[in-house]
Amino acid sequence: MEDNEFILESARNLKRWEETPRRVADDYADMDRDELIRLIAFLRERLEEAESSRKKEHEESSERISALTSEVSVLNRRVGELTDMLKASYVSASETSMQMSELLRQLKDKDRKIAELQSTAKVARKNLFGRKSQKGTKAKDRDGGNGPTPHTDVKDGFDGNSASLPDNLDLDVWKGPKDAAEDPAASQKESRLNRLGMTYRTMNADNHVLHRSDTGRLPEGATVIKTYPRYTYNQETVVTEHEYEIVVYRDKDGKVMCGYFPMDDEKGSPVIESVPGTHAAPGLMAYLVFNRFFLDTPVYRETLRLLQERMRVSRQTVTNWLAKGAGFFKDVLAYLKDRCLEKDSIVNCDETWCRVKVAGRYRKRYVWCLVNKASKTAVYYYGDGSRGRKVLKDILEGRELRALQTDGYNVYLYLDDEILDIDHVCCMAHVRAKFKYAAEIEHDVNARKFLEYIGRLYALEKRYIELELSAEDIRRLRNSAETTEIIIGVRSLLDLMKSGNAPRHGSLMEKAVSYLDHFWNQVFLYRKDGNYTIDNSLAERCIRPLANERKNSLFFGSDRMARVSAAYHSVVSTCRLQGYSILEYLKKFFTEIVAGNRDYGKLMPSTIGISANKI
Numbered sequence: 001m002e003d004n005e006f007i008l009e010s011a012r013n014l015k016r017w018e019e020t021p022r023r024v025a026d027d028y029a030d031m032d033r034d035e036l037i038r039l040i041a042f043l044r045e046r047l048e049e050a051e052s053s054r055k056k057e058h059e060e061s062s063e064r065i066s067a068l069t070s071e072v073s074v075l076n077r078r079v080g081e082l083t084d085m086l087k088a089s090y091v092s093a094s095e096t097s098m099q100m101s102e103l104l105r106q107l108k109d110k111d112r113k114i115a116e117l118q119s120t121a122k123v124a125r126k127n128l129f130g131r132k133s134q135k136g137t138k139a140k141d142r143d144g145g146n147g148p149t150p151h152t153d154v155k156d157g158f159d160g161n162s163a164s165l166p167d168n169l170d171l172d173v174w175k176g177p178k179d180a181a182e183d184p185a186a187s188q189k190e191s192r193l194n195r196l197g198m199t200y201r202t203m204n205a206d207n208h209v210l211h212r213s214d215t216g217r218l219p220e221g222a223t224v225i226k227t228y229p230r231y232t233y234n235q236e237t238v239v240t241e242h243e244y245e246i247v248v249y250r251d252k253d254g255k256v257m258c259g260y261f262p263m264d265d266e267k268g269s270p271v272i273e274s275v276p277g278t279h280a281a282p283g284l285m286a287y288l289v290f291n292r293f294f295l296d297t298p299v300y301r302e303t304l305r306l307l308q309e310r311m312r313v314s315r316q317t318v319t320n321w322l323a324k325g326a327g328f329f330k331d332v333l334a335y336l337k338d339r340c341l342e343k344d345s346i347v348n349c350d351e352t353w354c355r356v357k358v359a360g361r362y363r364k365r366y367v368w369c370l371v372n373k374a375s376k377t378a379v380y381y382y383g384d385g386s387r388g389r390k391v392l393k394d395i396l397e398g399r400e401l402r403a404l405q406t407d408g409y410n411v412y413l414y415l416d417d418e419i420l421d422i423d424h425v426c427c428m429a430h431v432r433a434k435f436k437y438a439a440e441i442e443h444d445v446n447a448r449k450f451l452e453y454i455g456r457l458y459a460l461e462k463r464y465i466e467l468e469l470s471a472e473d474i475r476r477l478r479n480s481a482e483t484t485e486i487i488i489g490v491r492s493l494l495d496l497m498k499s500g501n502a503p504r505h506g507s508l509m510e511k512a513v514s515y516l517d518h519f520w521n522q523v524f525l526y527r528k529d530g531n532y533t534i535d536n537s538l539a540e541r542c543i544r545p546l547a548n549e550r551k552n553s554l555f556f557g558s559d560r561m562a563r564v565s566a567a568y569h570s571v572v573s574t575c576r577l578q579g580y581s582i583l584e585y586l587k588k589f590f591t592e593i594v595a596g597n598r599d600y601g602k603l604m605p606s607t608i609g610i611s612a613n614k615i
Helices: 002-019 033-129 151-157 282-293 299-308 315-327 330-340 389-396 410-418 428-441 445-467 471-478 481-498 507-518 520-528 537-553 559-578 582-594
Strands: 207-211 223-235 239-250 256-259 346-358 361-372 377-381 403-406 423-426
Touching: 223 282, 282 299, 282 315, 282 559, 282 582, 299 315, 315 559, 330 361, 330 377, 330 559, 346 537, 346 559, 361 389, 361 537, 361 559, 377 559, 423 428, 423 520, 428 445, 428 507, 428 520, 445 471, 445 481, 445 507, 471 481, 471 520, 481 507, 481 520, 507 520, 537 559, 559 582
Parallel strands: 207 239, 346 403, 403 423
Antiparallel strands: 223 239, 239 256, 346 361, 361 377
16 A cells, blocks of 8 residues: 555656756856966866877877787787798608608618529628638548549648648659540541531521622632632520631632722621631620639530530530630730739649549549739649649749739748748648637647737738738738737647647647648748738638639540649639639620731730720
8 A cells, every 4th residue: 555655646746847947057156268268278288288298199009009019910820820830840750750761671682682682692701712711610431532632632631741642642743644545546536527528517596697709709700610608606686607608719829819899888797806716796605604613604504505505516616616715815915924923923823633534534633823912913824733832833934923822732841842932832821721620629728829810910910901901010010029929828728739748639630730840931021021821811701712613514525624724713813813704705705816916915804905804
């Protein structure tokens, strides 16, 4: 009830207020004109100040907004740049990752290829040089058997005393073979079937090139009698047969002559390209020599290879061609021998055995190898196949060498007994081998001590080579306190083994001790000159191809072919020492021979005009 009355009262008051006008209060009614003017001026100033302050704040705000906008733009631009850089980094990282993956793959391929090449090189070294180390020596009966004493057993068993040599070996000189006369029937010439009007030709090649003679180029007044073919063979992808038409004619004076007159067409060959005395062109002859005496391919395998290239030729024909080709190296070998044995030179020497068929029997003969490291020349000498001191005397007669380095074979004692002007340096590797046999077979403790001393000497030599020291520096270091201390240790141990208080040891150790004691001065003579080497490995390496040839070809059919082998090996080894391609030299040499060049001073590997190839 009270609420309704309050509402009615409020409504009546509101109506009354609306009907009754309110009076507006004038706060300035009591002010005069001057006061109002001053008030208005004051308010205007305040208004202007407020407006100015507002404008200033607005300008400052605008400036701050502009600055912030610029900063935002810069930041946006920087963000864009960073975004681009990040994208580029992602791309670069992706590319780098791909490149790394590719490089890792290539590295794995390289490692695999290196492993394959190392394996190939290992096999090649084994095939080329044979075994290099002396490990794994097995005990075996070194004194059994009734046949002739093997070459290696003679060397290994020799300790410097004549008592250690076998009874069936001539100590002084082997005067060479005394062979029975050959069967007279074997020397009779076979009947030439072409003289009987029959054709006899077993050698041919499927790839055939015909070179016609131009009869129009005969001398004036000549008449053709007949024509006949002459064949030469050249090796390309397949062996090619070149047929040259030889014209037999009678000149105006009635004299019968023959000749090859090439046609003027582009296929005409100006000369008959064959090594004199053979049907082989220079290229084929070079390949035959290369395969036979560098790759150690037996002749029968070479004929099989030629058969695969569609050429049929007999073994004897290839053998005869090789012998003919070797004849052109006679003057070259004389020059190489002079270079190898020139005055004041240091020569490494070794010899090895071979089988030679003489009068239907196989006999043991020997080939000598001389190597001059300074002139990079190697010469092989067969002579009569002897290994006696007479051969060494013939080789060195009239030569003024500074030193000859050899093993301890008794023939070389000739140097110590009769030649006083040559330093005879013995091989440390042979000393080491004898003690190694004693250490491995007899398990001798003192033999291992000798090996330890010798190993320290080899370590010093290896260090000299790595430092590339001069010969004078090497000589000085070889005579230094460090080296002398090692040698004193070797001498002390050697004296102990020779004394009566020496521990018990086997026969191999006894031979090693006797060998070192007998050749003591020669073994350590390498300290005299820095150009001397501690061992005879240079000659050993050069003579290994003959051992490979012996394994592959088994024997030589005659003394002549043994000399042919020595001649070719001299050329091959010299090319290898001087860094020239053997095949390229042989091709160039036989090409010059076919062209008629006989100036052998310009036909050496270093003067014939080929570039050195160290690969």
